[in-house]
Amino acid sequence: MQDSNFIKYKIWVDEAGRWPWLWSVVACALAFNPGNMPDKELLSQINDSKKLTEKKREMLFEKLIEYSTWENPSLFFWVWVVDNYVIDEINIKQANREAMRRALLELSRKIDFSNLNWVFIDGNDNYKFDILEKPPIFIIEWDSKVVEIWAASIIAKVFRDKLTSQYALLYPDLWLENHKGYGTKKHSEYLSDKSKVTWIHRLSYKPVKKVLESKPKLLLHICCWPDATVPIMDLKNNYEIICFWYDPNIQPKKEYDKRLKEFIKVCEIEKVEYIVWEYDFKNFFERIKWFENTPEKWEKCTHCYDMRLERSALEARKLGIKYWTSTLNTSPHKDLEKMFSLWDKWSINPSPLTHLPESEGNKLSKKLDFLKIAFRKNGGFKRSVEYTTKHKIYRQNYCGCIYSDTFPWKKNNKKSWFSW
Ligand code: SF4
Numbered sequence: 001m002q003d004s005n006f007i008k009y010k011i012w013v014d015e016a017g018r019w020p021w022l023w024s025v026v027a028c029a030l031a032f033n034p035g036n037m038p039d040k041e042l043l044s045q046i047n048d049s050k051k052l053t054e055k056k057r058e059m060l061f062e063k064l065i066e067y068s069t070w071e072n073p074s075l076f077f078w079v080w081v082v083d084n085y086v087i088d089e090i091n092i093k094q095a096n097r098e099a100m101r102r103a104l105l106e107l108s109r110k111i112d113f114s115n116l117n118w119v120f121i122d123g124n125d126n127y128k129f130d131i132l133e134k135p136p137i138f139i140i141e142w143d144s145k146v147v148e149i150w151a152a153s154i155i156a157k158v159f160r161d162k163l164t165s166q167y168a169l170l171y172p173d174l175w176l177e178n179h180k181g182y183g184t185k186k187h188s189e190y191l192s193d194k195s196k197v198t199w200i201h202r203l204s205y206k207p208v209k210k211v212l213e214s215k216p217k218l219l220l221h222i223c224c225w226p227d228a229t230v231p232i233m234d235l236k237n238n239y240e241i242i243c244f245w246y247d248p249n250i251q252p253k254k255e256y257d258k259r260l261k262e263f264i265k266v267c268e269i270e271k272v273e274y275i276v277w278e279y280d281f282k283n284f285f286e287r288i289k290w291f292e293n294t295p296e297k298w299e300k301c302t303h304c305y306d307m308r309l310e311r312s313a314l315e316a317r318k319l320g321i322k323y324w325t326s327t328l329n330t331s332p333h334k335d336l337e338k339m340f341s342l343w344d345k346w347s348i349n350p351s352p353l354t355h356l357p358e359s360e361g362n363k364l365s366k367k368l369d370f371l372k373i374a375f376r377k378n379g380g381f382k383r384s385v386e387y388t389t390k391h392k393i394y395r396q397n398y399c400g401c402i403y404s405d406t407f408p409w410k411k412n413n414k415k416s417w418f419s420w
Contacts, residue, residue, distance in 0.1 A: 020181030027099035313346035
Protein backbone atom coordinates (compact mmCIF):
# COMPACT_ATOMS: atom_id res chain seq x y z
CA MET A 1 0.00 0.00 0.00
CA GLN A 2 1.47 3.40 -0.96
CA ASP A 3 1.01 6.29 1.43
CA SER A 4 0.40 9.56 -0.36
CA ASN A 5 0.94 11.65 2.79
CA PHE A 6 4.36 10.24 3.21
CA ILE A 7 6.90 12.81 2.22
CA LYS A 8 10.33 12.16 3.67
CA TYR A 9 10.79 9.41 6.10
CA LYS A 10 13.45 7.44 7.84
CA ILE A 11 13.59 3.69 8.22
CA TRP A 12 14.94 2.05 11.36
CA VAL A 13 16.11 -1.54 11.46
CA ASP A 14 16.90 -3.76 14.41
CA GLU A 15 17.12 -7.49 15.03
CA ALA A 16 16.46 -10.03 17.78
CA GLY A 17 18.00 -13.45 18.24
CA ARG A 18 21.58 -12.99 17.21
CA TRP A 19 23.07 -14.61 20.32
CA PRO A 20 20.72 -17.48 21.28
CA TRP A 21 21.88 -21.03 20.57
CA LEU A 22 18.72 -21.91 18.73
CA TRP A 23 16.11 -20.97 16.25
CA SER A 24 15.87 -17.92 14.01
CA VAL A 25 17.11 -14.39 13.83
CA VAL A 26 14.30 -11.87 13.34
CA ALA A 27 14.72 -8.40 11.81
CA CYS A 28 12.22 -5.56 11.87
CA ALA A 29 12.34 -2.58 9.49
CA LEU A 30 10.11 0.24 10.71
CA ALA A 31 9.16 3.77 9.70
CA PHE A 32 7.00 6.20 11.64
CA ASN A 33 4.54 8.11 9.47
CA PRO A 34 5.63 11.78 9.60
CA GLY A 35 2.12 12.75 8.48
CA ASN A 36 0.46 10.88 11.36
CA MET A 37 2.97 10.19 14.12
CA PRO A 38 1.98 7.93 17.04
CA ASP A 39 0.55 9.91 19.95
CA LYS A 40 2.82 11.26 22.67
CA GLU A 41 1.46 8.84 25.23
CA LEU A 42 2.64 5.82 23.21
CA LEU A 43 5.97 7.44 22.36
CA SER A 44 6.62 8.20 26.03
CA GLN A 45 6.16 4.54 26.94
CA ILE A 46 8.51 3.12 24.30
CA ASN A 47 11.91 2.39 25.72
CA ASP A 48 14.92 0.18 25.16
CA SER A 49 13.45 -3.36 25.04
CA LYS A 50 16.11 -4.59 27.48
CA LYS A 51 14.84 -2.11 30.07
CA LEU A 52 11.20 -3.19 29.72
CA THR A 53 9.49 -6.05 31.46
CA GLU A 54 8.14 -8.86 29.28
CA LYS A 55 4.59 -7.77 30.06
CA LYS A 56 5.27 -4.16 29.12
CA ARG A 57 7.04 -5.21 25.91
CA GLU A 58 4.05 -7.30 24.91
CA MET A 59 1.64 -4.49 25.66
CA LEU A 60 3.67 -2.08 23.50
CA PHE A 61 3.96 -4.70 20.75
CA GLU A 62 0.15 -4.98 20.61
CA LYS A 63 -0.21 -1.19 20.48
CA LEU A 64 2.42 -0.78 17.75
CA ILE A 65 0.60 -3.36 15.66
CA GLU A 66 -2.69 -1.62 16.27
CA TYR A 67 -1.22 1.76 15.20
CA SER A 68 0.12 0.16 12.03
CA THR A 69 -3.27 -1.21 10.98
CA TRP A 70 -5.21 2.04 11.01
CA GLU A 71 -6.51 3.38 7.71
CA ASN A 72 -3.94 6.17 7.98
CA PRO A 73 -1.30 4.28 9.96
CA SER A 74 1.11 5.89 12.39
CA LEU A 75 3.82 3.45 11.46
CA PHE A 76 4.80 0.91 8.87
CA PHE A 77 6.89 -2.12 9.58
CA TRP A 78 7.84 -5.50 8.28
CA VAL A 79 9.38 -8.45 10.03
CA TRP A 80 11.50 -11.13 8.41
CA VAL A 81 12.63 -14.41 9.91
CA VAL A 82 15.75 -16.33 8.88
CA ASP A 83 15.85 -19.77 10.40
CA ASN A 84 18.61 -21.76 12.09
CA TYR A 85 19.30 -23.88 8.98
CA VAL A 86 20.24 -20.76 7.02
CA ILE A 87 22.23 -19.45 9.99
CA ASP A 88 24.25 -22.67 9.99
CA GLU A 89 24.69 -22.43 6.23
CA ILE A 90 25.82 -18.82 5.81
CA ASN A 91 26.72 -17.77 9.40
CA ILE A 92 24.79 -15.49 11.74
CA LYS A 93 26.21 -12.23 10.40
CA GLN A 94 25.05 -12.97 6.86
CA ALA A 95 21.77 -14.45 8.08
CA ASN A 96 21.13 -11.26 10.04
CA ARG A 97 21.88 -9.21 6.93
CA GLU A 98 19.46 -11.37 4.92
CA ALA A 99 16.71 -10.91 7.52
CA MET A 100 17.23 -7.13 7.37
CA ARG A 101 17.36 -7.10 3.56
CA ARG A 102 14.08 -9.01 3.27
CA ALA A 103 12.41 -6.83 5.90
CA LEU A 104 13.48 -3.72 3.95
CA LEU A 105 12.38 -5.23 0.65
CA GLU A 106 8.93 -6.07 2.00
CA LEU A 107 8.63 -2.62 3.58
CA SER A 108 9.42 -1.09 0.16
CA ARG A 109 6.18 -2.66 -1.06
CA LYS A 110 4.26 -0.75 1.64
CA ILE A 111 5.88 2.66 1.41
CA ASP A 112 7.47 4.60 -1.42
CA PHE A 113 11.22 4.19 -1.25
CA SER A 114 11.75 7.01 -3.77
CA ASN A 115 10.95 9.33 -0.86
CA LEU A 116 13.45 7.64 1.36
CA ASN A 117 15.57 9.88 3.49
CA TRP A 118 17.86 7.55 5.42
CA VAL A 119 17.97 3.99 6.66
CA PHE A 120 19.41 3.57 10.12
CA ILE A 121 20.54 0.20 11.39
CA ASP A 122 21.41 -0.70 14.94
CA GLY A 123 24.91 -2.16 15.19
CA ASN A 124 28.18 -1.86 13.30
CA ASP A 125 27.99 -4.59 10.70
CA ASN A 126 28.31 -2.22 7.73
CA TYR A 127 25.93 -4.23 5.59
CA LYS A 128 25.22 -3.05 2.06
CA PHE A 129 21.84 -3.55 0.36
CA ASP A 130 21.31 -3.38 -3.37
CA ILE A 131 17.70 -2.25 -2.83
CA LEU A 132 18.90 1.01 -1.24
CA GLU A 133 20.27 3.89 -3.27
CA LYS A 134 22.23 5.27 -0.32
CA PRO A 135 24.18 3.08 2.08
CA PRO A 136 22.53 2.74 5.48
CA ILE A 137 23.82 4.57 8.54
CA PHE A 138 24.95 2.26 11.32
CA ILE A 139 24.30 3.44 14.82
CA ILE A 140 26.16 2.02 17.73
CA GLU A 141 25.31 4.02 20.80
CA TRP A 142 22.10 5.61 19.63
CA ASP A 143 20.00 2.64 20.54
CA SER A 144 19.83 3.91 24.09
CA LYS A 145 18.31 7.13 22.80
CA VAL A 146 16.27 6.57 19.61
CA VAL A 147 12.60 5.75 20.07
CA GLU A 148 12.20 4.32 16.52
CA ILE A 149 15.02 1.82 17.11
CA TRP A 150 13.43 0.84 20.40
CA ALA A 151 10.11 0.30 18.60
CA ALA A 152 11.78 -1.88 15.91
CA SER A 153 13.57 -3.79 18.62
CA ILE A 154 10.35 -4.38 20.62
CA ILE A 155 8.57 -5.72 17.54
CA ALA A 156 11.45 -8.03 16.55
CA LYS A 157 11.96 -9.31 20.06
CA VAL A 158 8.32 -9.94 20.97
CA PHE A 159 7.66 -11.54 17.58
CA ARG A 160 10.59 -13.91 18.13
CA ASP A 161 9.63 -14.59 21.75
CA LYS A 162 6.07 -15.47 20.79
CA LEU A 163 7.23 -18.05 18.28
CA THR A 164 9.88 -19.37 20.65
CA SER A 165 7.13 -19.95 23.23
CA GLN A 166 5.48 -22.34 20.78
CA TYR A 167 8.71 -24.36 20.57
CA ALA A 168 8.86 -24.36 24.36
CA LEU A 169 5.76 -26.57 24.28
CA LEU A 170 7.62 -29.10 22.14
CA TYR A 171 10.66 -29.22 24.42
CA PRO A 172 9.53 -28.77 28.02
CA ASP A 173 12.90 -29.97 29.41
CA LEU A 174 14.63 -27.13 27.65
CA TRP A 175 12.98 -24.43 29.79
CA LEU A 176 12.87 -22.16 26.76
CA GLU A 177 10.41 -19.84 28.44
CA ASN A 178 13.20 -18.85 30.83
CA HIS A 179 16.05 -18.21 28.44
CA LYS A 180 14.56 -18.10 24.90
CA GLY A 181 17.54 -20.08 23.67
CA TYR A 182 20.36 -17.98 25.12
CA GLY A 183 23.42 -19.71 26.50
CA THR A 184 22.35 -20.07 30.12
CA LYS A 185 23.47 -22.61 32.70
CA LYS A 186 20.11 -24.33 32.36
CA HIS A 187 20.51 -24.58 28.60
CA SER A 188 24.03 -26.04 29.03
CA GLU A 189 22.72 -28.61 31.50
CA TYR A 190 20.00 -29.59 29.06
CA LEU A 191 22.55 -30.23 26.31
CA SER A 192 24.04 -33.17 28.15
CA ASP A 193 24.47 -35.30 25.02
CA LYS A 194 23.80 -35.43 21.29
CA SER A 195 20.29 -36.78 21.70
CA LYS A 196 19.29 -33.48 23.32
CA VAL A 197 20.16 -31.36 20.30
CA THR A 198 16.86 -30.39 18.66
CA TRP A 199 16.08 -29.43 15.08
CA ILE A 200 15.86 -25.79 16.14
CA HIS A 201 19.40 -25.66 17.56
CA ARG A 202 22.08 -23.79 15.66
CA LEU A 203 24.51 -26.58 14.95
CA SER A 204 27.30 -24.23 13.97
CA TYR A 205 27.31 -22.52 17.39
CA LYS A 206 30.24 -23.60 19.52
CA PRO A 207 28.35 -24.97 22.57
CA VAL A 208 26.04 -27.04 20.34
CA LYS A 209 28.92 -28.12 18.09
CA LYS A 210 30.87 -29.23 21.15
CA VAL A 211 27.99 -31.46 22.26
CA LEU A 212 27.66 -32.93 18.76
CA GLU A 213 31.35 -33.70 18.61
CA SER A 214 31.49 -35.12 22.12
CA LYS A 215 31.52 -38.86 22.65
CA PRO A 216 28.72 -40.43 24.66
CA LYS A 217 29.70 -42.13 27.91
CA LEU A 218 29.79 -45.89 28.09
CA LEU A 219 30.03 -48.04 31.21
CA LEU A 220 32.15 -51.04 30.38
CA HIS A 221 31.98 -53.90 32.81
CA ILE A 222 35.41 -55.55 32.97
CA CYS A 223 35.61 -59.22 33.84
CA CYS A 224 39.39 -59.39 33.56
CA TRP A 225 42.02 -57.32 31.86
CA PRO A 226 42.94 -59.72 29.00
CA ASP A 227 39.30 -59.76 27.88
CA ALA A 228 39.05 -55.98 28.15
CA THR A 229 41.87 -55.02 25.79
CA VAL A 230 39.96 -55.40 22.51
CA PRO A 231 36.70 -53.79 23.74
CA ILE A 232 38.62 -50.77 25.02
CA MET A 233 40.67 -50.41 21.84
CA ASP A 234 37.56 -50.76 19.65
CA LEU A 235 35.17 -48.60 21.69
CA LYS A 236 37.53 -45.79 22.59
CA ASN A 237 37.08 -44.05 19.23
CA ASN A 238 33.33 -43.63 19.63
CA TYR A 239 32.72 -43.54 23.38
CA GLU A 240 34.08 -42.02 26.54
CA ILE A 241 34.67 -45.25 28.43
CA ILE A 242 34.33 -45.75 32.17
CA CYS A 243 35.57 -49.19 33.21
CA PHE A 244 33.62 -50.89 35.94
CA TRP A 245 35.17 -53.65 38.04
CA TYR A 246 32.69 -55.90 39.78
CA ASP A 247 33.92 -59.50 39.94
CA PRO A 248 33.37 -61.04 43.39
CA ASN A 249 33.32 -64.42 41.67
CA ILE A 250 37.13 -64.51 41.60
CA GLN A 251 38.78 -66.71 44.19
CA PRO A 252 40.93 -66.83 46.15
CA LYS A 253 41.31 -63.21 47.33
CA LYS A 254 44.99 -63.24 46.43
CA GLU A 255 44.07 -64.03 42.83
CA TYR A 256 41.31 -61.40 42.91
CA ASP A 257 43.83 -58.78 44.08
CA LYS A 258 46.28 -59.78 41.38
CA ARG A 259 43.68 -59.39 38.62
CA LEU A 260 42.43 -56.14 40.09
CA LYS A 261 45.97 -54.76 40.22
CA GLU A 262 46.45 -55.56 36.53
CA PHE A 263 43.10 -53.93 35.74
CA ILE A 264 44.10 -50.69 37.47
CA LYS A 265 47.55 -50.71 35.90
CA VAL A 266 46.18 -50.95 32.38
CA CYS A 267 43.38 -48.41 32.99
CA GLU A 268 46.10 -45.99 33.94
CA ILE A 269 48.21 -46.83 30.88
CA GLU A 270 45.18 -46.51 28.61
CA LYS A 271 44.04 -43.35 30.44
CA VAL A 272 40.49 -44.54 31.00
CA GLU A 273 38.41 -43.72 34.02
CA TYR A 274 37.56 -46.67 36.26
CA ILE A 275 35.36 -47.64 39.18
CA VAL A 276 36.06 -50.57 41.52
CA TRP A 277 33.06 -52.11 43.26
CA GLU A 278 33.38 -54.08 46.51
CA TYR A 279 34.44 -57.74 46.77
CA ASP A 280 31.11 -59.06 48.09
CA PHE A 281 31.92 -62.74 47.50
CA LYS A 282 29.02 -63.80 49.76
CA ASN A 283 26.67 -62.43 47.14
CA PHE A 284 28.39 -64.61 44.54
CA PHE A 285 28.01 -67.80 46.59
CA GLU A 286 24.41 -66.91 47.33
CA ARG A 287 23.63 -66.39 43.65
CA ILE A 288 25.12 -69.68 42.44
CA LYS A 289 23.73 -71.72 45.33
CA TRP A 290 22.54 -75.20 44.25
CA PHE A 291 24.31 -74.86 40.91
CA GLU A 292 27.91 -75.05 42.12
CA ASN A 293 28.66 -78.35 40.47
CA THR A 294 27.13 -77.63 37.09
CA PRO A 295 29.71 -77.48 34.27
CA GLU A 296 31.16 -74.20 33.07
CA LYS A 297 28.80 -72.21 30.77
CA TRP A 298 25.80 -73.85 32.50
CA GLU A 299 23.53 -72.58 35.29
CA LYS A 300 26.16 -71.45 37.76
CA CYS A 301 27.77 -69.30 35.09
CA THR A 302 24.40 -67.86 34.03
CA HIS A 303 23.84 -66.71 37.62
CA CYS A 304 27.38 -65.40 37.82
CA TYR A 305 27.02 -63.29 34.64
CA ASP A 306 23.63 -62.17 35.85
CA MET A 307 24.99 -60.93 39.18
CA ARG A 308 27.73 -58.89 37.54
CA LEU A 309 25.50 -57.47 34.83
CA GLU A 310 22.81 -56.49 37.30
CA ARG A 311 25.29 -54.47 39.33
CA SER A 312 26.78 -52.89 36.19
CA ALA A 313 23.35 -51.88 34.88
CA LEU A 314 22.51 -50.32 38.22
CA GLU A 315 25.77 -48.39 38.24
CA ALA A 316 25.09 -47.11 34.71
CA ARG A 317 21.66 -45.93 35.85
CA LYS A 318 23.06 -44.24 38.92
CA LEU A 319 25.66 -42.39 36.86
CA GLY A 320 23.08 -41.46 34.22
CA ILE A 321 25.04 -43.35 31.54
CA LYS A 322 22.85 -44.63 28.77
CA TYR A 323 25.24 -47.03 27.05
CA TRP A 324 26.76 -50.07 28.69
CA THR A 325 28.31 -53.35 27.78
CA SER A 326 30.61 -56.01 29.21
CA THR A 327 33.88 -57.67 28.29
CA LEU A 328 32.36 -61.02 29.22
CA ASN A 329 31.74 -61.75 25.57
CA THR A 330 35.38 -61.56 24.54
CA SER A 331 36.34 -65.00 25.75
CA PRO A 332 35.38 -67.97 23.56
CA HIS A 333 34.66 -69.83 26.82
CA LYS A 334 31.50 -67.78 27.45
CA ASP A 335 27.99 -68.39 26.11
CA LEU A 336 27.27 -65.28 24.06
CA GLU A 337 23.56 -65.83 23.43
CA LYS A 338 22.92 -66.40 27.11
CA MET A 339 24.67 -63.18 27.99
CA PHE A 340 22.80 -61.16 25.37
CA SER A 341 19.48 -62.29 26.82
CA LEU A 342 20.63 -61.25 30.32
CA TRP A 343 21.72 -57.87 29.09
CA ASP A 344 18.29 -57.26 27.61
CA LYS A 345 16.78 -58.09 30.97
CA TRP A 346 18.89 -55.51 32.83
CA SER A 347 18.52 -52.81 30.18
CA ILE A 348 14.76 -52.48 30.50
CA ASN A 349 13.26 -49.73 32.51
CA PRO A 350 14.01 -50.76 35.35
CA SER A 351 14.12 -54.53 35.47
CA PRO A 352 11.32 -56.01 37.59
CA LEU A 353 13.55 -59.00 38.33
CA THR A 354 16.30 -57.28 40.25
CA HIS A 355 17.80 -58.91 43.34
CA LEU A 356 18.97 -55.59 44.67
CA PRO A 357 17.00 -53.73 47.32
CA GLU A 358 15.21 -50.51 46.45
CA SER A 359 17.57 -48.64 48.74
CA GLU A 360 20.30 -49.33 46.20
CA GLY A 361 18.39 -47.34 43.64
CA ASN A 362 17.01 -50.21 41.61
CA LYS A 363 13.96 -48.11 40.82
CA LEU A 364 16.01 -45.64 38.83
CA SER A 365 13.97 -45.52 35.69
CA LYS A 366 16.50 -45.04 32.97
CA LYS A 367 16.30 -47.12 29.85
CA LEU A 368 19.76 -48.39 29.04
CA ASP A 369 21.19 -49.26 25.66
CA PHE A 370 23.32 -52.35 25.77
CA LEU A 371 25.89 -52.65 22.99
CA LYS A 372 25.58 -56.19 21.72
CA ILE A 373 29.04 -56.53 20.26
CA ALA A 374 30.74 -59.88 19.99
CA PHE A 375 34.25 -58.65 20.77
CA ARG A 376 35.66 -62.10 20.18
CA LYS A 377 34.81 -61.87 16.46
CA ASN A 378 37.24 -60.57 13.83
CA GLY A 379 40.16 -62.03 15.69
CA GLY A 380 39.25 -60.30 18.97
CA PHE A 381 40.55 -63.07 21.19
CA LYS A 382 43.80 -63.31 19.22
CA ARG A 383 44.29 -59.53 19.41
CA SER A 384 43.79 -59.61 23.18
CA VAL A 385 46.47 -62.32 23.48
CA GLU A 386 48.87 -60.21 21.39
CA TYR A 387 48.17 -57.12 23.49
CA THR A 388 48.73 -58.86 26.83
CA THR A 389 51.94 -60.45 25.55
CA LYS A 390 53.23 -57.10 24.31
CA HIS A 391 52.41 -55.27 27.56
CA LYS A 392 53.31 -58.20 29.80
CA ILE A 393 49.82 -58.39 31.28
CA TYR A 394 49.02 -61.35 33.51
CA ARG A 395 46.68 -63.88 31.87
CA GLN A 396 44.83 -66.16 34.22
CA ASN A 397 44.49 -69.84 33.41
CA TYR A 398 41.05 -70.42 34.91
CA CYS A 399 37.80 -68.48 34.79
CA GLY A 400 37.49 -67.20 38.34
CA CYS A 401 35.62 -69.18 40.96
CA ILE A 402 36.65 -72.35 42.76
CA TYR A 403 34.11 -74.25 40.66
CA SER A 404 35.77 -73.25 37.38
CA ASP A 405 36.56 -76.27 35.23
CA THR A 406 40.27 -75.46 35.23
CA PHE A 407 40.60 -74.20 38.79
CA PRO A 408 44.09 -75.36 39.99
CA TRP A 409 42.74 -77.08 43.09
CA LYS A 410 40.70 -79.42 40.92
CA LYS A 411 43.85 -80.57 39.12
CA ASN A 412 45.82 -81.11 42.29
CA ASN A 413 43.75 -82.75 45.02
CA LYS A 414 46.56 -82.46 47.53
CA LYS A 415 46.30 -78.69 47.64
CA SER A 416 43.23 -76.94 49.01
CA TRP A 417 42.29 -73.59 47.44
CA PHE A 418 41.98 -72.18 50.97
CA SER A 419 45.73 -72.60 51.39
CA TRP A 420 46.41 -70.92 48.07
S1 SF4 B 1 33.19 -70.56 36.07
FE1 SF4 B 1 33.51 -68.39 35.76
S2 SF4 B 1 31.60 -67.61 34.97
FE2 SF4 B 1 31.21 -69.63 35.83
S3 SF4 B 1 30.56 -69.20 37.90
FE3 SF4 B 1 32.73 -69.55 38.00
S4 SF4 B 1 33.62 -67.53 37.78
FE4 SF4 B 1 31.54 -67.36 37.17
